Amino acid sequence: MNRITDIALWDGEAPRGTSTLEWALDGTDGVITDVRPADAATEASGEFSVIPGLIDTHVHLVGNAGSRPADFLTWPLVTRPEEQTLHGLANAMTALRAGVTTVRDLSADDIQFSMRRAIDDAVVAGPRVLAHGMVSMTAGHGDLFIPPAFPLRKPLADGPDECRKLVRHWARAGADGVKIATSGGVLSVGDKSAWRNYTSAEIDAIVDEAHALGLRVAAHAHTAAGIDAALEHGVDSIEHGTLLSHEQARRIVDAGITVAPTLLINDRIAGGENGVSPEQSAKAAELVEQRDALMRAAADAGVDFVLGTDANGHHVRFGDQMAEVRLMASIFGWTPGRALEAATTRAARAIGRETRVGRLTPGHLADFIVLRGRPWEQIDALDTANIVAVVSRGRVVQGELPARG
Template identity: 40%
Template sequence: MIRTVALAISLLLAAPASAETVVIHAGRLITDASRNATGPATITVTDGRIASVSDGLTPPPAGARLVDLSQKTVLPGLIDTHAHLAGDPGGDFWKQAVETDDYAALIGAKNARLTAKAGFTTVRDLGSTAGGGFALRDATAQGVIPGPRVVAAGQGISIIGGHGDVTGFRPDVTKALEGGNTCTGAEQCAARVREAARAGADVIKFTATGGVLSQQARGLGQHFTDAEMKAIVDTAHSLGLKVAAHAHSARGIEAAARAGVDSIEHGTFADAKAIQAMKASGSAFVPTLMAYVGIREGLAANAFTPAVAAKVRMTLDEVGKAARAARAAGVPIVFGTDSGVYAHGRNAEELGEMVERIGMTPREALASATTGAAKLLGMENEIGRIAPGYSADIVAVAGDPQSDAAALRTVDYVMVRGREIE
């Protein structure tokens, strides 16, 4: 009898949920950021996917649930291609020696919800604890916690003692905290990529240059050799994985682009040669302008050690200059914010930064956070548009984000994979 009941329960739990149909009435509808809004319109969502999009406000069929957004602008969910869900700004660097990976996962769950509530239905998490990013990815995919779709890199790959490695501690503490994510030489760097793929990485992230917020005090110059970068990129591409390169200095950016990276992150000091290398390789530029907002705020609050503060000051006068030049040269500019350097949930402020500092129009900035970001992720047939067959990643706002970059700072409705985010 007990076995029979247990079998019945297991079969019930394993059975797929019946498909739910949700009908959304949109007052104005942006199906693609490059196209003018239309409306009123009706979107039908079945089992997490967009089943149809039609003109006019069509009554829902029997058994369907109606979501009335007839006074709102409805558009595709936004995509942040540079996030760190498990990190919050302002913490002292030594806390990595006392805070557990379990605690970081809980912080990540908190920030996943904040990010989704802000209208971001997909994020590329470019650096977490060894398994934390993958756990967040799986938990949000299964609906265990509310949050965006997560494309996870896991730990970034670093040189020994460089940005992304453990620095700032006495040697025995450093040894205890090492994460096994460093490499020296092309062969070992290729092995790190294979290990990341085995662990479940969706994308490979490596630190081509020094970084601003790490305790290493050797500036922002090139870290990996050209041969090491080539080994990382070639190995990742052979495994079907795209590669994001954290890069600040001009020569580090140029070397990473020549190696064939899919995106340059930050790109602060890119010069004409670096930009030409990016254009030649087809590398996208993710300028993460909100990161500089975050570090400017941290500097004002005296939150940094002297080594970090010196690097912060190096960057602040350069914000947006390289991205403006890259855009003029025809390099794709893709939305990404470096959330975690500033407070999560403020991601949409990047749109205004892109307009002000790079010279993009609000429509172009919106496209960079939808269709442009989807293309960089290789998901242009899944997300970034409202169209039949696409994932039901849908947001609604009161204003017009195609003409006003600030319209997305307040989001009134969010759906991720057909699930509403409360």
């Protein structure tokens, strides 16, 4: 039995005071067996606290993790899949050491499916990985990352029947879900965020087939029209949601779906950082100009915003997740506790894993962070500089557990 005692604990929903946390190893995993008030009726000794591991619901693991600079768009085209896998694993480990114990990759293929299986089998260490295959149309957001003359393109689908077939392909390959675009994007080349992606019949076929096969559907949507299309067809989450209207906020709340706002990445692209092109910067700036007020109003209306960074190792690095949570708290006017929920319990519900991750309670998996400070009281304490230890699958993967408290 493993134990931390006399430590301030926030369980994913509320502070529990000075507590003892116990967990046991179960094969390749770890399970929380008990969370109880500490034996001594005293304040937590020392300066440490414990919270659940963070959950990033929107990442792209495969990206340059090396020390040599690489162009974001061309690196995947000139790097062999075997090498991309190693970079993806390095990004996954960077996230894990920064307290992100679960990630959902929203543009996955055999690389991420293989990575997930190897991590689950304890062949290599890494966070829990969920992987969604991309269902994109010709000349859609997902397709416009590939130059016209480049011969190798990701799978595409046009027309309802092809859309159903591609969903089935991803299900057969082992995907946890699929991602679609219902608007154009920012980083895709020659794209406009206002462009329509897919017809109503195509979206209906994708969502229907995915749900028939038990797969969740995440919808990339920046514009009001894109958000409308996603809502009309019953997707399970909206990614970005940058220009959501007041009326759409009400519909999102009524539907009970989540929104991952991906704030940092759009701020950085709009600011021209990390070698983005003038076209990319201008597209992001146009969106960000209206974003904050709309999203603050949506948060006030009860929209369930969750942590989703769009981390790719280039514009947002793996390890920037805590900074994203702090920014969410600032823009949405949240209490520190609500901001932490966005990265733990609420994020767990967004990916359909709320019975296993995101909380410190018996029966949940032993993924947690020991920090200096109490981030549910002061959100600035949620900082990688304050990490004392990260536990994933019941094992310490970063730092050292305090001997007491």
